[in-house]
Every structure is written in C-alpha cells, then in structure tokens.
Amino acid sequence: MAGGEARVLAVDVGAGTLDVLVAEQNQRPENWPKLVVPSRSAAVARQIGAATAERRAVVFRGPTMGGGADSRAMKAHVAAGLPFFATAPAALTFDDDLAAVGAAGVQVLDEAEAEREVQRDAVDVRSGDVDLGALAKALACLAVPTAVTAAAVAAQDHGFSPMASNRILRFRTWERAVAEHRPLSSLFWRAESIPTLLTRLRAAANCLAPLGVPILAGDTGPAALLGA
Incomplete structure (x- = not known):
C-alpha cells in the first residue's frame, strides 16, 4: 500500500462480542482503532x-x-x-x-x-463468524482505512468430532502440543494451513479471504496465553 505502511485487522470472535483491533504501523498502540460489537x-x-x-x-x-x-x-x-x-x-x-x-x-x-x-x-x-461487509462499513463510517496488509482471527474451535465430545478433542490438541514441547506459536496457522479438523476456524478465516491479504488464525485460548 502507499508508503509501505503496515496495517493489520485483528478480530477476536467471542460468544457475546466481536472484538476488533486495527493495528497501524504509524500510530501509537493506544491510538489504534478498536471496536466491540455484538457477536x-x-x-x-x-x-x-x-x-x-x-x-x-x-x-x-x-x-x-x-x-x-x-x-x-x-x-x-x-x-x-x-x-x-x-x-x-x-x-x-x-x-x-x-x-x-x-x-x-x-x-x-x-x-x-x-x-x-x-x-x-x-x-x-x-451464517458466518465475521460479517466483513458490515465491519468494513463500520470502519469506513469512522474514517478508519479499510485497506490492510494482513489480518488475524481468533475463535474458540473445539474441532470436528461427530462421534465424541469435541471439547475432548480440543483439549487433546493442546495436550499433544505440551507433550511435544511445542511453542504456543505452533498453535497458529496461515489460513491455507489450518488443520481440516478445525472447521470453525477455517470458516472464520475464509470470511476474511476477500481482503486478499495473508491471514493468521488461532484458537482464542492460546491467543490469550500468548497475549498475556
């Protein structure tokens, strides 16, 4: 984009709210635009x-x-x-x-x-965890540039498990990561590399695909731990 300025759209999909942050390279973090809207x-x-x-x-x-x-x-x-x-x-x-x-x-x-x-x-x-069109309109109304260089999305994904509790599948995914001494960063994926079992996360990332930029996705649990 013009001048090479980086701008990242980050979306946290919650049960009750959708939390949005636009990280702008040339702005102080405390001035980054933020939105909290109904999920x-x-x-x-x-x-x-x-x-x-x-x-x-x-x-x-x-x-x-x-x-x-x-x-x-x-x-x-x-x-x-x-x-x-x-x-x-x-x-x-x-x-x-x-x-x-x-x-x-x-x-x-x-x-x-x-x-x-x-x-x-x-x-x-x-359906869809992110309404990109509505989000773009909201940001435009606030004069926030909607052209971004990357995007990130976090959502709680228990994993596709039709024959058993998907919560157990989710916890086992984390247990394997701990047993293998993998860093938290290994639980985040580029959109095209999200495991097929993580159907909700894949769908949420696909909601952002029209942006035409690299997309990073991960579960909200590891995202919270990494942010802490």
Whole structure:
C-alpha cells in the first residue's frame, strides 16, 4: 500500500462480542482503532428470534460458525412449531453430526432448495463468524482505512468430532502440543494451513479471504496465553 505502511485487522470472535483491533504501523498502540460489537452468534439469534415472532420459516445458510445464542434461538423456533431450514455447512454450527441436527428439527437442504424456500418468504439468515461487509462499513463510517496488509482471527474451535465430545478433542490438541514441547506459536496457522479438523476456524478465516491479504488464525485460548 502507499508508503509501505503496515496495517493489520485483528478480530477476536467471542460468544457475546466481536472484538476488533486495527493495528497501524504509524500510530501509537493506544491510538489504534478498536471496536466491540455484538457477536455474529448474538446477531443471528436476534434475526431468528424476529422470524419466530413473525411466525415465518427460517433459512440458515453460509459457512459453519460458533454455536451458543444462535443454537438456542433455533431450538426456540422449532419448539414454536415453525420450519427451520439450513444448508449443510450452516447446520454444522449446531452439531458436528447432521443426523443429530435433523433430529433437533432442522431440515437440511442444498443451496438450490434453500433459495426456493427464501423465494417462498422464508427469512434468509446468513451464517458466518465475521460479517466483513458490515465491519468494513463500520470502519469506513469512522474514517478508519479499510485497506490492510494482513489480518488475524481468533475463535474458540473445539474441532470436528461427530462421534465424541469435541471439547475432548480440543483439549487433546493442546495436550499433544505440551507433550511435544511445542511453542504456543505452533498453535497458529496461515489460513491455507489450518488443520481440516478445525472447521470453525477455517470458516472464520475464509470470511476474511476477500481482503486478499495473508491471514493468521488461532484458537482464542492460546491467543490469550500468548497475549498475556
């Protein structure tokens, strides 16, 4: 970019908030722009809740993201006797086992079927841990340059484990790192090198891919330890 100034967009995906930092080479750290906004899980839950109140079907589509508030909203929607449709990647937000998702009342569709339901007046709810378009608009409104030279994202990823507790998988990943005397930095990856089991982290990094810059990704646990 002009003048060779480095600017890094860092995003911490939490259960309740999305914490954003823009690190600028020519600014003092205390002056780096920071934003704390509702997490995408919380925003999606609000969208689903509004559809429930309007007694409308929901189509949930896009990449896998973190569960929590969105999962609870889905269950409340189904409990209200309303249709809830999801494409497979989005459905994995609720459980790594699509059979379990179906048993919870979610109808898993392909993209063409999902589009047809939207045309029939279902509420189109988009998944994804980072809404890059909305984030770019927010920064632009604050006169913060949105052209960056690199990006980083952290999210809590238990790992893909449809047949057993994914929390156990997450802890075993850390246990192996400790047993092998690996540094904390080994638990961070370039976007293209994120292990395939870390489906949420891969999806979150892919949300930032339109930036066209190198992306570093890691679990929030090691990120907090490294920052401390």
